[in-house]
Amino acid sequence: AQSVTQPDIHITVSEGASLELRCNYSYGATPYLFWYVQSPGQGLQLLLKYFSGDTLVQGIKGFEAEFKRSQSSFNLRKPSVHWSDAAEYFCAVSSRQAGTALIFGKGTTLSVSS
Amino acid sequence: DVKVTQSSRYLVKRTGEKVFLECVQDMDHENMFWYRQDPGLGLRLIYFSYDVKMKEKGDIPEGYSVSREKKERFSLILESASTNQTSMYLCASSGDGALSGYTFGSGTRLTVV
Incomplete structure (x- = not known):
């Protein structure tokens, strides 16, 4: 069965430092891949997505993610974190087949220290 | 601005009650979803x-049912609410499978006492 693993439950990063959030997936074929962010008390917002082509994808708010097929990974990065980036981040995968749904990881909570 | 609207932000219900959570989208999307979100467990598809009038079970359908009589509305029903159904419930919709990503509602925090 397909699954998504986010190995880090909680990460603390200093403001201005770089960030990498890890995501590994288990899937029979190359899935669609997503990163969502949820700020406290807010709904989920799509940061970026990968379907095909260039394995480095750019998203909103200065985030990027790299798809590595050999490692079944889709890690999220940001070169310089801002205090407003403190939130919970979810990696998700979906089959390319119609009529299926997103499967989410358990999330990584990001704290930003000053 | 396109929206997914969940009718209640907070709900408190008693054990054994039948509970209806409503979700409406104004984007003419074919696909709609119900997830529950619990700390440390992420989002799980219900x-x-x-x-x-079509529905598919997700990973945790037990104790829940759904209704979709109109394209814009997708209701989640707790047949007999139990305390372990206390959770945040998130509705989402998408127009072309996962290609455009999902649009999420703000969630309904349900407490069953």
């Missing part, structure tokens, strides 16, 4: 629907 049910989804890819067409009117």
Whole structure:
């Protein structure tokens, strides 16, 4: 069965430092891949997505993610974190087949220290 | 601005009650989804629907049912609420499978006492 693993439950990063959030997936074929962010008390917002082509994808708010097929990974990065980036981040995968749904990881909570 | 609207932000219900959570989208999307979100467990799929009157079970459908009589509305029903159904419930919709990503509602925090 397909699954998504986010190995880090909680990460603390200093403001201005770089960030990498890890995501590994288990899937029979190359899935669609997503990163969502949820700020406290807010709904989920799509940061970026990968379907095909260039394995480095750019998203909103200065985030990027790299798809590595050999490692079944889709890690999220940001070169310089801002205090407003403190939130919970979810990696998700979906089959390319119609009529299926997103499967989410358990999330990584990001704290930003000053 | 396109929206997914969940009718209640907070709900408190008693054990054994039948509970209806409503979700409406104004984007003419074919696909709609119900997830529950619990700390440390992420989002877990309860049910989804890819067409009117169609429904598919997700990973945790037990104790829940759904109704989709109109394209814009997808209701989640707790047949007999229990305390372990206390959770945040999130509704989402998408127009072309996952290609455009999902649009999420703000969630309903349900407490069953």
